[in-house]
Amino acid sequence: MAQESALEPSVKKKKRPRELAVVNQAGCTGCEVCVEFCPVDCILTVPGAAHTQHQKLVEIDLDICIGCKLCVKYCPWDTIEMIPGDQAYGLAQAWTSRSVLGDAEWIVGSGAEVVESGPLPLPGSK
Ligand code: SF4
Ligand code: SF4
Numbered sequence: 001m002a003q004e005s006a007l008e009p010s011v012k013k014k015k016r017p018r019e020l021a022v023v024n025q026a027g028c029t030g031c032e033v034c035v036e037f038c039p040v041d042c043i044l045t046v047p048g049a050a051h052t053q054h055q056k057l058v059e060i061d062l063d064i065c066i067g068c069k070l071c072v073k074y075c076p077w078d079t080i081e082m083i084p085g086d087q088a089y090g091l092a093q094a095w096t097s098r099s100v101l102g103d104a105e106w107i108v109g110s111g112a113e114v115v116e117s118g119p120l121p122l123p124g125s126k
Helices: 033-037 070-076 085-095
Strands: 019-023 043-047 056-060 080-086
Touching: 019 056, 019 085, 033 070, 033 080, 070 080, 080 085
Parallel strands: none
Antiparallel strands: 019 080, 043 056
């Protein structure tokens, strides 16, 4: 009989998806369709650079993404791609211009402008 418990660590390392979703913010309109479909709420809203109250972008917390591909399927602007896990973090750095993931290792040093997290103000409000 196989001794699985003896061969495996008592605390299993979380299995990571083979591919992760990466947003190319250059093509993102901030429509938030992807946000609605993500089952693990790992798509975050980021104020846009030029008109922070009106323009939005999104980014994906790659440490939480489960690789389900729903965001890719439903993005009307085809600006999310599934990328192999070993390449996703590097590509996300290149494709992210603004971020709310200031503490994420893969954002630190990426050159992305890190902005304060939290809900964006509604247009017209202060
Ligand atoms: S692939 Fe799935 S889990 Fe990952 S960001 Fe897209 S909708 Fe969310
Ligand atoms: S669905 Fe596509 S265009 Fe809309 S917010 Fe998400 S990534 Fe951006």
